Amino acid sequence: MKLRFHVLVAGLTAIVFGAQAQSQPSPNYKANDRFEQMGPLLPTPNTFRTASGSPGRDFFQNRADYDIKVELDDANQKITGSELVTYFNNSPDELKYIWLQLDQNYFEKGSIGGITKTGGVNENGMSPAGLSTLTSTAGRGAGPDPNKDFGYKITAVKDKAGKPLKYTINQTMMRIDLPTPLKPGQNVAFGVDWSYLITEYYGRSGYEYFPKDGNYNYFIAHWFPRLAAYDDVNGWQHKQFLGQGEFTLIFGNYKVAITVPNDHVVVASGECQNYKQVLTPTQAQRMQKAANSKTPVLIVTQAEAEAAEKAKPTGKKTWIYKADNVRDFAFASSRKFIWDAMQTDVYGDGRKIWSMSVYPKEGNPLWGQYSTRAVEHTLKSYGNRTFKYPYPVAISCHGVPGGGMEYPMISFNGGRPEPDGTYSEATKAGMIGVIIHEVGHNFFPMIVNSDERQWAWMDEGLNTFCQYLAEKEWDYNFPTRRGEPNQIVDYMKSDKSVLSPIMTSSDNVISLGPNAYAKPATALNILRETVMGRELFDYAFKEYANRWRFKNPTPADFFRTLEDASGVDLDWFWKGWFYGVEPVDQDLVEVDWFTLNTQNPEVEKALARTEAQNRAKTISKMRDAATQAQTVVAQDSTMKDFYNRYDPYAVTDADKKKYEEYLSSLSQEERQTLASKNNFYTLTVKNKGGLPMPVIVRMQFEDGTDSVARFPAEIWRFNDAQIQKVIATGKRVVQWTLDPFQEIADIDTDNNAFPRVSKPTRFQLFKQGQGGRGGARVPNPMQQQQSAQPPARQGGANNRNE
Incomplete structure (x- = not known):
């Protein structure tokens, strides 16, 4: 067929758009490297982790159970605690010592996290990052007071019988030497007593102070010495806590008694075991109502929280929480908390899950209206995409205005309206988005327990992708920030000197947000929409989540x-998107148009006539038409002969007979081609960015219709620098466009069209006399509308939940 096809098109008439010379492929192409298997980039499969990505027959996880008693000192912002830990060695190895994480030591003077921060001094002063003591973490917050003595004060490390154990503290890690080695299958119990000063909220934990009423909200996390992970990949994972790389933890059961002032509300990882003792009768009745409500019920009203702000505690109260099979434990405590909750059958299987929120009055009206409903929506959306949420409760706490942080069953989330109760659309969307994101972290990494200290993208990227989908399920017009390919373009077109591969260790990533959140989320969206398709991707993604729920996967898994x-080979994709920093930039260099010589005299002679007429439309011929009657031939008929009357474009009987003979020589397939595909276009596409991706091209036809052709990324497998592709159509194409639906994060769309399409650049006339930099703060739309209306009754904005 190949030979017959060339014979069939041997008579093509070429009409070329652009230059005839073809661009030559780069001699330095890397197609073979890009499309070979990953090989040594991935660890060798073994009996712990298989080549299929499943846990192997010898897979193991150690675990630690905790019995903790902790007291919050509200007068001095201090935590004092003691823990009894039972550690289970499920590994095949004998352990002479165990390692614990002391993350609060990050705030000590001289900590490695603080002294390795860099910055400088200029005319505006010293940048916070230049201080040798820690002042901020990845832009997450103001940081602790450098004049206070932060960090753990370890007062005792002892065995179950109370005998001291030898221990060594190395920055944010502590090694406990065991009197006798812990053999496989054995467990050991030991106790630790400690205290530390709570820092101002820095994005992961701490307090927020409210000077107007003199109260504190406490968000307490990485607050107790926690067992480090020991596994088949790293042995002990005891990388120091430098602030950016988060936590690597193991599962266990927790019983935690939290003593606080008796006017505080406490929420925590797990279920409260003594509501009867800590709730008032009215609050207990409201809890019963919430247990059967599909909308949030106030357990503590705004009026009650405001009254508590003004009163003084009369004693202490202990809240007891229990959490099973979790990798961490956090809690929040304040007398300022408004508290709402509902218990619903999220998955329609009869099992009810508590969705709760706590927030100060400063969070209303946004929090009372949206937070708990967003919690429930997140559980449903993520659960349908992965596995049903296994825990009994999920809690959203309103932390400082921006950002968020996640822990099992509880998260600290930002998003605060203006003091007058109004808010911008961005504030509302940001609050809902951060709640979805942080509650979603219950799935990644709280259950699919990846190593955050090493691989930030494995929880942040996967979670941001699921957040993007959940936001769209919340509101079709939700202003998503991350996930769409065109939203990562600015980052991917950055200079390579400031780009890190996604597969960079968490503490070494430059631009953590774009790198660990946005880029992997975008990559997964591209896999789902363009490379694999929704059905294949959704099945495989759910398979990963279920294989590794309550286990610790690696990137290779x-x-x-x-x-x-x-069943899709994605090695080329992982190499390009996760191991590289090259961008996508496809350039539609030129399109050659060939029309098929049909041999049909009715068609070909008509085309020839039109072409001849077009060639005759020169400026001289058009101007000479006015005097054509004055020519010699026109005035003297004897000057005419056969050729003055001959029509070379007329169809003769001989032409028709020859065409019939031609048709009889063609196969059925060739006749179909002749009838339907008489336009052949050769597209020349360059891979200017380096990252190979599918080629998607839209054809706009002269009749106003269009069509899209899709070619998988393997089209680059023989030459990743430049390809040519022939497309046959039955209609003439007037415009070609690469990536018409913005699917592949192409960083330069100006070279995606052929013929090129000019795009206007908008400019504004310069008006003299305008103000300088900054200018007055623009009211949000709610404020603008309220200013045009009569004043509302007092207290309306902040009392809507009472």
Whole structure:
């Protein structure tokens, strides 16, 4: 067929758009490297982790159970605690010592996290990052007071019998030497007593102070010495806590008694075991009502929280919480908290899950209206995409205005309206988005327990992707910030000197937000929408989540599972998107148009006539038409002969007979081609960015219709620098466009069209006399509308939940 096809098109008439010379492929192409298997980039499969991406027959996880008693000193912003830990060695190895994480030591003077921060001094002063003591963490907050003595004060480390154990503290890690080695299958119990000063909220934990009423909201996390992970990949994972890389933890059961002032409300990881003792009768009745409500019920009203702000505690109260099979434990405490809750059958299987929120009055009206409903929506959306949420409760706490942080069953979230109760659309969307994101972290990494200290993207990227989908399920017009390919373009077109591969260790990532959140989320969206398709991707993604729920996967387990469950070779994709920093930039260099010589005299002679007429439309011929009657031939008929009357474009009987003979020589397939595909276009596409991606091209036809052709990324497998592709159509194409639906994060869309399409640049006339930099703060739309209306009754904005 190949030979017959060339014979069939041997008579093509070429009409070329652009230059005839073809651009030559780069001699330095890397197609073979890009499309070969990852090989040594991934660890060798073994009996712990298989080549399919599943846990192997010898997979193990150690665990630690905690019995903790802790007291919050509201007068001095101090935590004092003691813990009894039972550590289970499920590994095949004998352990001579165990390692614990002391993350609060990050705030000590001279900590490695503080002294390795860099910055400088200029005419505006010293940048916070230049201080040798810690002042901020990845832009997460103001940081602690450098004049206070922060960090753990370890007062005792002892065995179950109360005998001291030898221990060594190395910055944010503590090694406990065991009297006798802990053999496989054995467990050991030991106790630790400690205290520390709580820092101002820095994005992960701490307090927020409210000077108007003199109260504190406490968000307490990484507050107790926690067992480090020991696994088949790293042995002990005891990388120091430098602030950016989060936490690597193991599962266990927790019983925690939290003593606070008796006017505080406490929420925590797990279920409260003594509501009867800590709730008032009215609050207990409201809890019963919330247990059967599909909308949030106030357990503590705004009026009650405001009254508590003004009163003084009369004693202490202990809240007891229990959490099973979790990797961490956090809590929040304040007398300022408004508290609402509902218990609903999220998945329609009869099992009810508590969705709760606590927030100060400063969070209303946004929090009372949206927070708990967003919690429930998140559980439903993520659960449908992965597995049903296994825990009994999920809690959203309103922390400082921006950002958020996650822990099992509880999260600290930002998003605060203006003091007058109004808010911008961005504030509302940001609050709902951060609640979805932080509650969503219950799935990644609180259950699918990836190593955050090493791989930030494995929880942040996967979670941001699920957040993007959940936001769209919340509101079709939700202003998503991350996930769409065109939203990552500015980052991907950055200079390579400031770009890190996604596969960079968490503490070494430059631009954590774009790198660990946005880029992997975008990559997964591209896999789902363009490379794999929704059905294959959704099945494989759910398979990964279920294989590794309550286990600790590595990147290789994720990569291998998605390929194993979908049957799609994605090694080229992981290499480009996760191991590289090259961008996508496809350039539609030129399009050559060939029309098929049909041999049909009715068609070909008509085309020839039109072409001849077009060639005759020169400026001289058009001007000479006015005097054509004055020519010699026109005035003297004897000057005419056969050729003055001959029509070379007329169809003769001989032409028709020859065409019939031609048709009889063609196969059925060739006749179909002749009838339907008489336009052949050769597209020349360059891979200017380096990252190979599918080629998607839209054809706009002269009749106003259009069509899209899709070619998988393997089209680059023989030459990743430049390709040519022939497309046959039955209609003439007047415009070609690469990536018409913005699917592949192409960083330069100006070279995606052929013929090129000019885009206007908007400019504004310069008006003299305008103000300088900054200018007055623009009221949000709610404020603008309220200013045009009569004043509302007092207290309306902040009392809507009473």
